[in-house]
Amino acid sequence: MPPAKPPPGAARIVDLLDVGQEHLAGAVEQPRREAALLLGEVLRLSEAQLYARADDDVPEPAAVSYGQLIRRRADRIPVAYLLGRREFHGRSFAVDPRVLIPRPETEHLVEAALNCIDDGALVLDLGTGSGCIAVTLALERPDSRIVATDLSPGALAVAAANCRRHGVADRVRLVRADLLSALRPGAFDVVVSNPPYIDVGEWPSLMPEVRDHEPPEALFAGDGLDFYRRLFAAGDFLREGQRLLLEIGKGQLAAVRELAEGAGFDVEWVVADLAGIPRVLTLRATGI
Secondary structure (H helix, E strand, O other): OOOOOOOOOOOEHHHHHHHHHHHHEOOEOOHHHHHHHHHHHHHOOOHHHHHHOOOOEOOHHHHHHHHHHHHHHHOOOOHHHHHOEEEEOOEEEEOOOOOOOOOOHHHHHHHHHHOOOOOOOEEEEEOOOOOHHHHHHHHHOOOOEEEEEEOOHHHHHHHHHHHHHOOOOOOEEEEEOOOOOOOOOOOEEEEEEOOOOEOHHHHHHOOHHHHOOOOHHHOEOOOOOHHHHHHHOOOOOEEEEEEEEEEOOOOOHHHHHHHHHHOOEEEEEEEEOOOOOEEEEEEEEOOO
16 A cells, blocks of 8 residues: 655655654554654654654655655565664664674673673684674774674675774674684684574564565574584684683573583573573583
């Protein structure tokens, strides 16, 4: 169904908000809020400014751009892709459909990693995607050195843009690699990874924003554990006593712990997200 239109001759902010809300109703949980977000993006105004200037006229080109955004959002394209950015750990990162959209849960992984990184540490971000983890670690631990890998050339291009955006391109080395291929075993002090960990059987139940628009290779891993199996079968990639930090999915703690312990890692800490779900494992290599 085409979007509703404001009254003839009217293109006020409040009219466009009403149109956007009507078109998004039933497609998103907060249609008014998202309509305001998209109109604010076009007009470069905050939500508060929009309402303070509700009776202001909107130039036709801006109204047309807004209508295009509303239609795309009604098709369940994620807001982050429409805006071309997502906030992570207090910073803005460029994102597009070549990379997974950073999640708040992954901030727990970053916080845990920051507690493990000493001055001068060599850190590997395995499967970097947008580069949000690697860039954040480089900014928060300026004495560290970061290697960030991904198999996707598109993801590496986005990561490179984010490295430049945040001024760390000289301290984050981007490498195209599948898992640990092309990397020297035992070279790293800390390895962090937010890998694909969704069971492919869950595909039909995912929200359309995720299922239809985010890169499947960054989401799915067989039964959800394939990445972890491959990683722990890859041999010695940490020196004894060094740490591996992994984000895990809901209900995966016991299975990933078993895989880790079988590969010679001790579980040091388990960090839960704000919903109480075990989300981050900090593992120490025992050298066995």
